[in-house]
């Protein structure tokens with residue numbers, strides 16, 4: 621190997637490292653008016669794959685708590701009875717797009733988020749979004765407006781692609797259940813921190829988890845504190861200010 625080739629190689633290395641973007645998590649809060657009496661929060665529930673947490677949805681129906689549900693085509697296809705129940709309560713639940721096959725919105729071969737492979741290229745990302753949107757509108761009868769990518773992590777380029785397709789990217793500000801892996805007590809502890817305007821993320825596809833119990837207890841406390849729950853389509857969202865600002 622010639623010396624000049626080695627020099628070239630070393631010069632190119634940092635560029636190669638920079639070329640692979642780090643995925644970002646989108647953090648958003650609701651646009652709330654300071655003069656309003658009620659405290660507002662939004663509950664968003666991801667239906668990635670797998671089953672249906674009937675206890676959780678039953679609790680929300682009983683307590684008239686609205687939620688925006690992000691479902692994949694895969695989940696919608698596998699859970700027709702759950703979809704029928706959600707549609708019966710369309711005043712409480714909006715169904716939005718979580719992709720066709722739960723593929724994270726990171727672009728490039730060998731890219732992964734939490735061990736889940738991303739998209740090979742922009743065309744694959746667009747197909748994931750389009751097929752997910754078609755599945756949602758086939759179920760709800762109205763076009764999907766929001767997109768939340770699998771894992772909630774995105775390449776900046778992927779966000780631009782999704783927004784250019786006409787969808788709003790749905791972030792969050794309070795992660796309630798870490799993908800339905802937390803204990804009841806820890807879910808409750810996360811909900812204790814909810815403030816006016818927060819957007820909560822949790823999961824409705826793991827009925828064996830403690831998410832439903834933790835959310836039921838935590839949401840009851842928030843109702844007692846005067847919180848009202850809105851769907852993302854009911855209000856605007858804005859980027860979450862940096863902590864401390």
Ligand SMILES: [Zn+2]
Pocket residue numbers: 666667668669718722769770771
């Ligand atoms: Zn998911």
